[in-house]
Amino acid sequence: MLPPPQFSHADFVAVLSRCATLAHLKQLHAHSVVTARATAQTTTFHLLRFASLRLSCLPYARRLFDSTPHPNVFLYSAMLSAYAAASPAHAYSRDTLALFLRMLHRGRPAPNQFIYPLALRAACAVGVQLIRSIHSHACKSGFHAYDVIMTSLLDGYSRYGMMPDARKLFDGLTERNVVSWTALVSGYARAGKVGNAIVLFDQMPERDVAAWNALIAGCAQNGLFVEAVGICNRMVGEGFRPNGTTVSCVLSACGHLGMLKIGKVIHGYAWRNCVGFGSSVVNGLIDMYGKCGNLKEARWMFSEVSDRSLTTWNSLINCLALHGHSESAIAVFSEMRDEGIEPDEVTFVGLLNACTHGGFVNEGLMYFELMNGELGIEPEIEHYGCIVDLLGRAGRFEDVMSVIKNMKVQPDEVIWGSLLNACRKHRQLELAEFAIKKLLQLNPNNANYVVMLANLYSEGGFWEEVTKVRKLMQEDIMGKKLPGCSWIEVDRKTHTFYSGDDAHPESEDICNILEELAASMEMCQD
DNA sequence: ATAGGGTTAG
Numbered sequence: 001m002l003p004p005p006q007f008s009h010a011d012f013v014a015v016l017s018r019c020a021t022l023a024h025l026k027q028l029h030a031h032s033v034v035t036a037r038a039t040a041q042t043t044t045f046h047l048l049r050f051a052s053l054r055l056s057c058l059p060y061a062r063r064l065f066d067s068t069p070h071p072n073v074f075l076y077s078a079m080l081s082a083y084a085a086a087s088p089a090h091a092y093s094r095d096t097l098a099l100f101l102r103m104l105h106r107g108r109p110a111p112n113q114f115i116y117p118l119a120l121r122a123a124c125a126v127g128v129q130l131i132r133s134i135h136s137h138a139c140k141s142g143f144h145a146y147d148v149i150m151t152s153l154l155d156g157y158s159r160y161g162m163m164p165d166a167r168k169l170f171d172g173l174t175e176r177n178v179v180s181w182t183a184l185v186s187g188y189a190r191a192g193k194v195g196n197a198i199v200l201f202d203q204m205p206e207r208d209v210a211a212w213n214a215l216i217a218g219c220a221q222n223g224l225f226v227e228a229v230g231i232c233n234r235m236v237g238e239g240f241r242p243n244g245t246t247v248s249c250v251l252s253a254c255g256h257l258g259m260l261k262i263g264k265v266i267h268g269y270a271w272r273n274c275v276g277f278g279s280s281v282v283n284g285l286i287d288m289y290g291k292c293g294n295l296k297e298a299r300w301m302f303s304e305v306s307d308r309s310l311t312t313w314n315s316l317i318n319c320l321a322l323h324g325h326s327e328s329a330i331a332v333f334s335e336m337r338d339e340g341i342e343p344d345e346v347t348f349v350g351l352l353n354a355c356t357h358g359g360f361v362n363e364g365l366m367y368f369e370l371m372n373g374e375l376g377i378e379p380e381i382e383h384y385g386c387i388v389d390l391l392g393r394a395g396r397f398e399d400v401m402s403v404i405k406n407m408k409v410q411p412d413e414v415i416w417g418s419l420l421n422a423c424r425k426h427r428q429l430e431l432a433e434f435a436i437k438k439l440l441q442l443n444p445n446n447a448n449y450v451v452m453l454a455n456l457y458s459e460g461g462f463w464e465e466v467t468k469v470r471k472l473m474q475e476d477i478m479g480k481k482l483p484g485c486s487w488i489e490v491d492r493k494t495h496t497f498y499s500g501d502d503a504h505p506e507s508e509d510i511c512n513i514l515e516e517l518a519a520s521m522e523m524c525q526d
Numbered sequence: 527a528t529a530g531g532g533t534t535a536g
Contacts, residue, residue, distance in 0.1 A: 045527060077528040084529090114529045121530085151530045182531040213532035220533095248533045283534045314535040349536045382536055 012037065016050050022057050025050060029064075045074050052082030058092075073109040080118035096122035097130075104137070113146045120152040124159050131156040147173050151180045158187025178204070182211045189218020194227075209235075213245045216253075225253035229262060241273070244281050251284030255291035263288040283311045290319025313341060318350035326358025345377050352386035356393070364390045378408070385414040392422025397431060413442050420452070429460050 007015075012032070019025045029047055032038035038047075044064055052061035065071060065079045079099060083092035100119040103111050111119070116138050123130040135153050143149050150169050158166040166187050173180055181204045188197040201207075201215045212235040219228040232242060232250045242250070247270050254263035267288075270281050282305045290298035302308075302316050313336045320329035333351050336343065343351075348371045355364030368387055371377045384407050391400045400419060404411055416438040423432035433456060439449045450469060457465040502508075 042527070049527085074527055081528065112528085117529045146529095148530045153530095155531065177531095179531045184531090186532070208532095210532040215532090217532060243532090245533050252534060280533050287535065309534090311533090311535050316535095318535055344535090346535050353536085380536090 009042070012043065013046060016046055019050065019055075022051070022055055022060060025055060025060070041068060041072050041075055044068050045078050048075065048078045048082065052078075053085055056086075058082060058086060070108070073112050073115065076103060076109065076111075077114045077118065080115065084118055084121055090122065090125035093122040093125040097126065111141070113143055113149060116143060116146075116149045117152040120149075120156050124156050128157070128160040128162065131160070145174060147175060147177075147180065151183055154180065155183040155187070158183060158190065161191045163187055163191050163193070178206050178208050178211055181205075182214045185211065186214040186218055189214065189221060192222060194218055194222050194224060207240075209240055209243055209246065212240055213243075213249065216246060217249045220249050220253045220256075223256075225256045228253040229257075229259070242269070242275065244270075244275050244278050247275050248280040248284035251281075251288040255284075255288040258292050260289075260292040260294065263292060279305065279307060279309050279312060283309070283315050286312065286315040287319065290315065291322065293323065295319065295323060295325065308339075308341070310341060310344060310347070314344075314346045314350060317347060317354070321350045321354035321357060324357050326354040326360060329354035330360075330363065343371075343375070345371075345380055345383070348377065349382045349386065352383060352390070356386050356390045359393065361390055361394045361396075381407075381409050381412055381415070384409070384411075385418060388415050389418040389422070392418055393425065395422070395426045397422070397426075397428060411438070413439060416442070429456065432456055 012028075015028060016025075019028060025047065029038065032043050032047070037043050044067075048061045048064045051057045051064065061079065061082045065075060068075055071079075076099060080096055083096045086092050096118065100111070100115065100122070103109065103115070116134065120131065120134055123134055131153065138144065138146075138149055138153075150173055154166045154169040157163075157169070166184060170176065170180060170184050181200065185197045185200050185204075188194070188200065197215060197218050201211070204211060212231065216228045216231050216235075219225070219231060229250055232246060235242065235246070247266055250266055251263060254260070254266065263285075267285055269275070270285075275281060282301055285301045286298045289295070289301060298316060298319055302312065305312055313332065317329050317332050317336075320326075320332060329350060333343070333347070336347075348367065351367050352364055355361070355367065364387065368379070368383065371383070372379055384403065387403055388400055391397075391403065400422070404415060404419070407415075416435045420432055420435040420439065422428070423435060433453070436449055436453045436456065439446070440453075443449070454466060454469040457463075457469060
């Protein structure tokens with residue numbers, strides 16, 4: 001039932017807004033063609049926006065765009081917005097930039113102030129050079145006084161850690177608002193300068209939920225989990241309502257801290273407030289329950305999600321691996337592949353960790369090969385760490401050394417540390433000495449390594465070396481040693497333990513039980 | 527008629 005051909009533009013928009021499926025939209029599109037309404041680019045504009053933003057049908061949107069002989073700047077920006085709204089973010093950066101370059105190349109239509117922010121967002125996925133050239137292009141075209149464009153640039157530079165450039169842009173804005181402030185705050189946080197971020201945040205004349213989220217995420221990204229939870233508390237106290245983004249950030253912080261109680265409180269909050277139980281919140285819940293050791297709940301949350309994103313799978317695999325449920329982690333991985341989800345580099349960190357913890361040497365090597373070969377995922381240092389650990393534990397030192405030699409990245413402390421661990425287990429004195437020396441090169445201030453070297457020499461009876469190392473220990477390094485620390489929450493009270501500290505009132509009992517556990521673990525080894 | 531800041535997995 002279509003309206004008569006002479007219906008007005010307002011009627012057209014009204015009918016469009018009631019299209020529930022692509023089939024409806026196509027009918028309206030056909031009708032527009034027949035009635036010659038489609039020759040007006042305004043019509044195409046509306047159809048394109050609706051196809052992309054409401055029906056998430058990018059191919060159809062692009063066909064609408066491509067069927068327009070000389071798209072005007074509105075159609076370009078509608079197409080670029082469609083790409084920007086797609087998920088995952090930056091999935092269509094290349095297409096976005098290709099269209100932007102086409103505009104510049106053809107000289108028509110000239111990009112306006114709405115085009116630059118869209119192009120810049122895509123440029124963030126490519127590199128800072130591109131951001132620079134778009135910056136100069138924008139300035140040459142007279143857009144240097146457009147705050148929105150300058151804020152996009154500010155954000156782009158800050159994503160590459162170039163805070164002085166970002167700051168300069170911020171100071172040059174004609175009017176600073178909550179968006180530009182937030183961009184700067186999260187820039188400092190991403191650059192690891194949380195102190196600056198907090199100071200700026202406190203100076204902000206006006207805040208919204210996104211501004212709070214920027215600070216909370218910034219703390220969490222820098223390992224300040226307690227602060228992240230605290231700021232969330234402060235935010236609620238000041239009358240702001242946490243949304244899905246807030247909830248996932250804080251859940252992640254709770255997971256890292258093992259704060260199951262607070263995690264449950266946030267779970268309850270999200271439930272009561274219907275804070276879009278969108279995938280990010282559920283992913284956060286899986287991660288939080290999993291990291292806190294409540295794998296049953298994590299699996300339950302997982303089973304409750306209907307649209308599982310890659311992150312959903314990665315969260316579960318990682319948690320299972322973390323708690324030594326190696327077979328389950330591998331099983332979930334196969335399930336994931338059966339469902340046609342393409343694993344990424346994070347998936348393989350979890351999977352390889354599972355193989356390492358379970359001692360599945362052949363499986364681990366097979367998955368490493370699958371990742372590197374068939375799937376073409378370039379191994380990162382974390383993956384090499386897993387492989388070194390895997391081979392080292394199995395005593396395959398020649399293979400370990402050949403992996404380390406052929407790595408495309410510089411070995412870090414995790415790599416040499418894993419090798420060292422393996423050497424101690426398999427009593428490989430010479431290689432252990434080599435590993436410790438590498439560790440000391442990377443981090444001369446870590447006194448632990450010097451102590452290990454001394455122990456190693458005395459175990460082997462190399463007394464001259466022992467004397468040399470002991471002398472080194474007495475010099476400057478020892479004061480810099482940071483004691484290891486761990487904590488656990490029991491009945492709303494957090495118990496903290498430093499390495500070698502017996503301050504806890506039940507320290508003696510705890511140590512006795514630890515010794516018993518260690519003894520029974522020894523028994524299980526053989 | 528269109529644009530900028532805040533997620534989660536290692």
